[in-house]
Amino acid sequence: MTTIQDTQTAGSEYQPVDGLLLEVEDLFVEFHTPDGVATAINGVSFELRQGESLAILGESGSGKSVTAQAIMGILDMPPAVIPSGHIRYCGQDLLTMPEEQRRKTRGPEISMIFQDALSSLNPVFPVGWQIAEMFRVHRGLNKSDALEKAIGLMERVSIPAARERVKAYPHQFSGGMRQRIMIAMAIALDPAVLIADEPTTALDVTVQAQIMALLQELQEERHMGLILITHDLGVVADVADRIAVMYTGRLVETAEVHELYARPAHPYTKGLLDSIPRLDQKGQTLAAIGGLPPNLLRIPPGCPFNPRCHMARDVCRTDLPPLHEVTPGRFSACHYAEEVINA
């Protein structure tokens, strides 16, 4: 196997402390809309270590993509506002960093893959040119060296006949191949953290598995920290080490992946797990979570999940349950977490 390790990253000014790459601490993100203030992220904290993969799970509007964009610093501000919180990369707070310094972390330090690879590639330039641009701009390589590196990367992400395809345009590739090219661009500068925002949602199921396998392989090969954002529990099971479940901008549960699958500690997680179709339930009605996630402008008092929760009691309608440790290493934001976990 050929590995493309960039020697120039050795002298990086960012060195992880005890393997800790990224710390998100009590992060808030608000969107100021004409209808009021929508709090898209409401006090989220988590950590990411070298070689670790963390899955952030949640349905549409839960704040998972906004979290990714806040870490990358590509939120459109305004309308977005980050009133408080810290995002530390290797101990340095990205939110207080000058914009120019922060921009230079994007690509070589923290990098991102998007959901729809077709629209994430510039339609007017050949793919090889786009990958090579990363090397030309950030590393100052000349055109032919950069193109050679691009071909190497395309081979690394298993694009067949990379040398012949390097001058092809994005629309000449299939969805899976485009996502591979996007991955090649994202890992071109050897980032320490890779964020994948629903990387397989736009792909069909067989290709999904290949892309996830490729991501896992690259992560292990390069010892990256991987944040995998998804709404699909099936996709993350093999790849993620830890899962953080989000609901209405809050973390409701974090756990090791196998523990979470075996014994969820939050009714929402349990509902998500129950709603995965299983072969042995053929003919039965699929257990879906009733209702819809609340409008972020009108989050119900108490636990935000209480209107949809079959276990909700009086205290759930008045008191917001804090995220607390249920068993060592497992956190849940439910008043009755112990009850759920033992059910």
Place this chain on the structure above:
Amino acid sequence: MTEAAAVVSETVAPNGSSDENRSLASDAWRSLRKNPIFWASAVLISIFVLMAIFPSLFTSTDPREAVLSESRSRPGDGTWFGRDIQGYDIYARCIYGARASILVGVLTTILTVSIGGFIGVMSGYLGGAADAVMSRVGDVFFAIPLLLGAIIFLVSLPDFFSSNAFLGALKVSLALAVLGWPSMARLMRSSVIQVKPNDYVQAARALGASPSRIVRSHILPNSVAPLIVVATISLGGYIAAEATLSFLGIGLQAPAVSWGIDISAALVGLRTTPHMLFFPSLFLSLAVLGFILLGDAVRDALDPKNR
């Protein structure tokens, strides 16, 4: 191994042959080549450009040689297109008139595209207050009627601009550009606003591209097509506007040679010697038509819906 097999099956490109790499520009060229209107306009424009650069290829007569004894003589009486009231050879004047028209058209287009394009990209990309200010300034210029604005502008410019033919053309171009850039800026602004929220612009930001690189590599190449089309069509319009201003006597002034000046001079004999009006008007119409047809052909080629 199943993975490898699947990877191969996944790569069959949708449009067959994989060495045929189609960029937007080469696609446009492919479609242009098949369009007879493109060839007709290209031939017309080439002839006029050639006329503008090397008028002596077409005639050996001096356009300022007045043969007063043959004033208002008809076509065929020793000259192809006849002579005008001053006894100038109308054919030679039509040939030499191309230079002023093409020069004004090209200069004005360069000015409006660069000023309007720059301001349009800036206001579309930056948005917010910068956009509001630039758009309102554009609206102010947009609201000034072309003729009125051009008259005031041309009259107020110093005499320095009348000292030679090029400066005269530049003066008219400046007047047209000052009033013409807002439409280019509006067009570019809306095009940039359409391109800006695309995922590849977000992706470029996430991969560390600087704002200037985002504009140059991602926004500009994807938003410039409508500007190219409108600029080509407008070039014809600017030629017509130059003729209008010269006709009114505020654009180019004699001794400059311009179709507009000749059309104006021909009015005295409109009933008796219409050939004096006909030939400069024909040349003007053909030149304007050439650029408008080219613009149409380019628009068809760049519009993906027509493929």
